[in-house]
Amino acid sequence: MPLTEYFKEIRREIDKTLGTLLPPENTYPAELHEAMRYSVFAGGKRLRPMLAISACDVIGGDRKAVFPFASALELVHTYTLIHDDLPALDNDDLRRGQPTSHKKFGESTAIMAGDALLTLAFEVMTNRSLFNNVSAETLIDVTSQTALAIGSTGTIGGQVVDLAKEEAEPDLAALEYIHTHKTGKLITVSVTGGATLAGAEKDQIDALTQYGKNIGLAFQIVDDILDVVGDEKSLGKDIGSDTAKGKMTYPSVLGMDESRKLAARLTDKALQSLEMFGDDSTPLADIAKYIIARNF
Amino acid sequence: MPLTEYFKEIRREIDKTLGTLLPPENTYPAELHEAMRYSVFAGGKRLRPMLAISACDVIGGDRKAVFPFASALELVHTYTLIHDDLPALDNDDLRRGQPTSHKKFGESTAIMAGDALLTLAFEVMTNRSLFNNVSAETLIDVTSQTALAIGSTGTIGGQVVDLAKEEAEPDLAALEYIHTHKTGKLITVSVTGGATLAGAEKDQIDALTQYGKNIGLAFQIVDDILDVVGDEKSLGKDIGSDTAKGKMTYPSVLGMDESRKLAARLTDKALQSLEMFGDDSTPLADIAKYIIARNF
Numbered sequence: 325m326p327l328t329e330y331f332k333e334i335r336r337e338i339d340k341t342l343g344t345l346l347p348p349e350n351t352y353p354a355e356l357h358e359a360m361r362y363s364v365f366a367g368g369k370r371l372r373p374m375l376a377i378s379a380c381d382v383i384g385g386d387r388k389a390v391f392p393f394a395s396a397l398e399l400v401h402t403y404t405l406i407h408d409d410l411p412a413l414d415n416d417d418l419r420r421g422q423p424t425s426h427k428k429f430g431e432s433t434a435i436m437a438g439d440a441l442l443t444l445a446f447e448v449m450t451n452r453s454l455f456n457n458v459s460a461e462t463l464i465d466v467t468s469q470t471a472l473a474i475g476s477t478g479t480i481g482g483q484v485v486d487l488a489k490e491e492a493e494p495d496l497a498a499l500e501y502i503h504t505h506k507t508g509k510l511i512t513v514s515v516t517g518g519a520t521l522a523g524a525e526k527d528q529i530d531a532l533t534q535y536g537k538n539i540g541l542a543f544q545i546v547d548d549i550l551d552v553v554g555d556e557k558s559l560g561k562d563i564g565s566d567t568a569k570g571k572m573t574y575p576s577v578l579g580m581d582e583s584r585k586l587a588a589r590l591t592d593k594a595l596q597s598l599e600m601f602g603d604d605s606t607p608l609a610d611i612a613k614y615i616i617a618r619n620f
Numbered sequence: 621m622p623l624t625e626y627f628k629e630i631r632r633e634i635d636k637t638l639g640t641l642l643p644p645e646n647t648y649p650a651e652l653h654e655a656m657r658y659s660v661f662a663g664g665k666r667l668r669p670m671l672a673i674s675a676c677d678v679i680g681g682d683r684k685a686v687f688p689f690a691s692a693l694e695l696v697h698t699y700t701l702i703h704d705d706l707p708a709l710d711n712d713d714l715r716r717g718q719p720t721s722h723k724k725f726g727e728s729t730a731i732m733a734g735d736a737l738l739t740l741a742f743e744v745m746t747n748r749s750l751f752n753n754v755s756a757e758t759l760i761d762v763t764s765q766t767a768l769a770i771g772s773t774g775t776i777g778g779q780v781v782d783l784a785k786e787e788a789e790p791d792l793a794a795l796e797y798i799h800t801h802k803t804g805k806l807i808t809v810s811v812t813g814g815a816t817l818a819g820a821e822k823d824q825i826d827a828l829t830q831y832g833k834n835i836g837l838a839f840q841i842v843d844d845i846l847d848v849v850g851d852e853k854s855l856g857k858d859i860g861s862d863t864a865k866g867k868m869t870y871p872s873v874l875g876m877d878e879s880r881k882l883a884a885r886l887t888d889k890a891l892q893s894l895e896m897f898g899d900d901s902t903p904l905a906d907i908a909k910y911i912i913a914r915n916f
Contacts, residue, residue, distance in 0.1 A: 353777050471742045
């Protein structure tokens with residue numbers, strides 16, 4: 325993220341909110357709570373919370389009404405990382421330069437820490453006392469959209485197909501399914517959910533949905549590219565791990581050049597869909613530009 | 621369950637609702653959807669849905685407003701079974717007489733099928749179009765209570781401590797924590813959630829909370845007893861598996877006689893808390909009596 329004061333401030337507030345929402349480490353069962361906090365505070369970029377708050381700002385809404393939702397998105401994201409890293413799935417030892425949850429706490433605790441983070445996310449999203457001036461109708465609508473985005477036809481569906489397609493023949497349709505689902509749907513609902521809580525109108529939601537879909541796919545294409553050409557140290561994970569696992573990636577299906585061009589085209593489309601918002605959309609535009617610019 | 625026509629009818633309706641709510645097996649990603657359906661339709665007793673509907677009936681509410689919630693409870697329960705059975709947790713090969721999810725579909729699909737069932741449960745609970753005449757306030761309140769009951773200080777907390785206490789010295793406080801959390805909280809919220817959706821008053825909820833807590837603990841004590849003296853075939857799982865794993869159980873801590881007496885005392889207390897409801901509470905009383913009577 326371009327760490328301007330704008331994003332730094334959001335990040336501080338998100339980390340503070342996450343610290344309050346997560347159960348204290350010294351409360352029973354302590355190891356579970358320690359594992360939940362360990363992964364949430366392992367140095368994530370907080371991309372999804374930043375998107376939710378920036379979407380709130382583009383609508384001119386009250387940030388207080390969005391911070392708990394933005395934090396819940398990070399809880400969901402962290403659960404997906406913990407479960408994806410498990411030996412039965414991607415079998416990764418490192419995440420953000422640190423041992424993954426199952427490496428540090430053992431497999432059973434990692435599975436349950438993931439389960440508990442997912443459950444906590446829904447507990448937060450449905451805890452009305454956390455949401456200033458948001459109607460129950462709006463809150464339940466946003467929670468429902470989030471559940472749909474991360475279920476068997478969303479995030480989890482993408483991960484299942486990703487695993488199933490390891491060592492498979494290159495297949496652009498399958499690759500698109502994987503990326504739009506595994507990463508794209510949660511990113512999109514981060515933007516639209518933040519905007520809905522801020523009181524957005526339908527045409528605004530429609531434009532932000534296009535923005536979210538385009539940056540979501542661009543983000544994942546860039547991730548694939550970085551797995552080939554990135555800098556191990558700054559990524560905090562092994563380079564070449566996609567190739568080693570026989571993962572289907574954009575560079576492997578389209579080639580490196582076409583992948584870069586596609587990511588650039590998607591970013592342009594994302595920026596276009598922000599035009600109706602004028603200058604208020606600078607933070608969202610900055611995020612789109614950051615996604616394409618990181619490290620290549 | 622005493623399979624009177626009353627319970628048979630609920631069971632038919634629950635299975636029908638579950639069939640509609642679960643993604644069709646032939647939809648993408650098919651293996652995931654197959655795994656979700658496999659475990660949900662592996663022959664569960666539907667205890668939690670029966671409790672929710674019987675609680676609705678004791679209040680005199682509209683069952684249509686409760687069936688989707690009751691079905692979501694079964695989705696949650698099934699997710700906990702799939703994850704508990706995993707090699708890293710209880711490592712069970714059989715459940716209800718059939719291969720467990722990871723035995724049939726592999727570990728990664730089992731983990732994700734569990735995740736997807738949990739997520740679907742929240743999608744169902746927050747899908748307003750499924751709930752006739754229930755206000756958004758009530759629905760979000762019940763969803764929030766459910767999330768709290770099954771999180772790190774509820775179901776998951778109980779399971780974590782259960783695993784941590786394998787081979788530990790007998791400890792009644794730890795044992796009570798395990799059972800009131802691992803099983804008790806979801807059972808209690810099944811009763812109170814069903815009653816809340818049916819429009820229950822606070823004193824009714826209080827009485828039903830006591831009922832739920834008492835049958836929840838009684839249920840688990842009986843489960844422990846059946847693991848020692850039960851009939852393998854009718855249970856559909858291996859007898860003696862708790863002992864083999866060094867699990868802390870009521871018979872191992874209190875002895876068989878005291879465990880039976882405690883289960884009977886808890887059942888009596890549960891029946892007492894139904895007194896204010898008169899004859900309308902017959903189904904809930906039947907469930908309490910069934911819990912204590914099954915197989916010993």
